[in-house]
Each structure stands twice: as structure tokens, then as C-alpha cells.
Amino acid sequence: MNNLTNYHSHCLYCDGVAPAEDFVKEAIAMGFSSYGISSHAPIPFESCWNMKQEKLTDYIVEINSLKEKYKNDIELYIGLEIDYLDKTYNPASSIFQTTPLDYRIGSVHFLKIGDEQFIDIDTSPEQFKITVETIFNGDIIKLVRHYFDTMVQMIETGGFDFIGHADKISMNALSYRQGITSEKWYNELIQDYFHFIAEKGCMVEINTKAWKKKRLFFPNRQHFSLLRKFNIPVVVNADTHHPSRINDGRIDALHALLSEGFTHVRQLVKGEWKDVIISI
Numbered sequence: 001m002n003n004l005t006n007y008h009s010h011c012l013y014c015d016g017v018a019p020a021e022d023f024v025k026e027a028i029a030m031g032f033s034s035y036g037i038s039s040h041a042p043i044p045f046e047s048c049w050n051m052k053q054e055k056l057t058d059y060i061v062e063i064n065s066l067k068e069k070y071k072n073d074i075e076l077y078i079g080l081e082i083d084y085l086d087k088t089y090n091p092a093s094s095i096f097q098t099t100p101l102d103y104r105i106g107s108v109h110f111l112k113i114g115d116e117q118f119i120d121i122d123t124s125p126e127q128f129k130i131t132v133e134t135i136f137n138g139d140i141i142k143l144v145r146h147y148f149d150t151m152v153q154m155i156e157t158g159g160f161d162f163i164g165h166a167d168k169i170s171m172n173a174l175s176y177r178q179g180i181t182s183e184k185w186y187n188e189l190i191q192d193y194f195h196f197i198a199e200k201g202c203m204v205e206i207n208t209k210a211w212k213k214k215r216l217f218f219p220n221r222q223h224f225s226l227l228r229k230f231n232i233p234v235v236v237n238a239d240t241h242h243p244s245r246i247n248d249g250r251i252d253a254l255h256a257l258l259s260e261g262f263t264h265v266r267q268l269v270k271g272e273w274k275d276v277i278i279s280i
């Protein structure tokens with residue numbers, strides 16, 4: 001059993017740049033033991049990266065046919081990255097619980113403002129700055145707290161296998177205000193957050209998508225010690241949209257985990273999440 005795995009992968013059904021089969025072929029060529037496709041699940045309003053509702057059935061059929069086609073080469077799994085929008089639309093919603101999936105990722109990309117409005121916080125730094133200034137009157141702390149409150153609501157609601165990019169807001173918050181993740185209030189918030197995650201027994205992904213370009217993991221590298229302290233199980237994922245990037249950051253993430261005292265990562269083995277020893 002090696003640690004060559006990735007369960008966070010986008011394809012043409014959402015905002016990935018290649019068909020799902022190209023990712024599977026690349027994973028096989030690189031010797032991956034298992035791989036998961038996890039398109040952005042449909043949401044009830046226009047978005048340029050989520051799957052269209054009417055494509056969901058095709059998605060299930062296509063990934064299942066790939067599973068069958070490559071069953072002798074790789075363990076292939078079908079998932080979805082599901083947005084937590086609010087109490088009525090989230091990974092625990094019956095539409096997603098009744099969809100035949102091997103696993104579900106719970107993620108927050110939108111924050112609910114008032115009764116109707118959703119704002120995208122996983123956007124360009126320029127757009128994020130406009131959001132902070134126009135919707136939050138320049139109060140970045142209020143926005144960051146709103147993000148983590150939404151994450152906490154998602155964790156309370158459940159319905160997912162692991163938490164996607166658990167502190168993704170840090171990327172844009174850091175571009176808005178350098179050093180923000182080292183501020184006292186942020187550290188206190190993060191301590192409480194991971195303590196809560198541990199109490200709920202959730203699995204957290206180490207998201208390596210921004211490692212190559214920005215030297216950022218999600219959760220941030222500076223908080224790996226907290227994950228260890230609270231005994232939170234982790235799964236390393238590339239969150240890739242391009243077949244050539246399925247292995248980006250994985251080795252560096254595993255080294256970082258080892259240096260914090262982690263000995264195992266979670267991987268899917270014959271359909272079940274197992275603790276697999278880190279061997280690099």
C-alpha cells in the first residue's frame with residue numbers, strides 16, 4: 001500500500017479542464033493505488049464552476065463506467081464536493097444523501113448574507129477586496145468570522161466524509177491583510193475551531209492545491225501541530241483541475257505531517273476509510 005492517492009479532483013462536469021478519464025489514466029500511469037473524482041455539486045443558483053443539475057445522472061453513469069473499465073488497474077471512487085450554503089442546502093440534504101456516491105466532501109465557497117444573497121469568497125484577491133469593502137465595510141475580521149461560523153454550521157449539520165480546504169478563507173484574507181493568520185484573535189479562533197472539529201470526530205483534508213504557487217496548504221502549515229494535538233485524522237488531496245497536477249504538493253505535505261508526529265493518513269481501501277502508514 002503506497003500513499004499515492006487523491007480524492008479531490010474536478011473534471012469537465014464542473015470547472016476541471018479535462019475529461020474524468022484523463023485524470024484516471026494519469027493516476028494509473030503514476031502508480032496511484034486509489035483515486036476519486038469529486039466534481040462541484042449542483043447549487044440552486046448560477047455559478048461558473050458548479051455542475052449543472054441536469055448533468056448529475058450522466059456524471060454518475062460515466063464515473064461508474066470508468067470504475068468498471070479500469071477495475072484491474074486502480075481503485076476508482078465517485079464523490080462530489082458539496083457546498084454548504086445554509087441549513088436547507090448542504091451535504092446532508094436528501095438530494096446528496098440519496099445520490100449513489102462513495103464519499104462526499106463538505107466545502108464552503110459562498111457566504112450567506114441576509115436571507116437571499118450568497119457571496120463567493122473563493123474568488124480573485126481583487127474581487128475579495130471589493131467584497132470586504134462593500135459588503136463588510138472593510139471589516140475583514142467580521143468576514144473571516146462569518147466564514148468560520150459557516151464552517152461550524154456545516155460540521156454540525158454533517159453529511160460529508162471529510163472537510164474540504166478547512167481554512168480556505170486564509171488565502172484571500174492574507175492577500176487582503178498580510179500576517180492576518182498570525183494575529184491573536186485568529187489564533188484563538190483556529191484553536192476553538194479545530195477543537196470543535198476534533199470533538200465532532202471529523203476527518204480533515206490537507207489540501208495541496210496552492211502549495212506550488214503560493215506555498216500554502218489548507219489548513220495552513222502553521223496549524224498542522226493543532227491537528228496533531230487534537231488527533232484529527234487527515235487525508236491528503238491535490239484538489240486538482242488538471243491531470244498533470246494530481247500529485248502536486250503531496251510529498252511535501254506528507255513530510256510536513258511526519259515532522260509534526262503524524263504516522264498515518266486516511267485513504268480509501270476497498271471502499272472504506274483506513275489509516276494507512278505514511279511511507280515515503
Ligand SMILES: [Zn+2]
Pocket residue numbers: 081107109164165
Ligand atoms: Zn473547493
Ligand SMILES: [Zn+2]
Pocket residue numbers: 008009010081239
Ligand atoms: Zn475542489
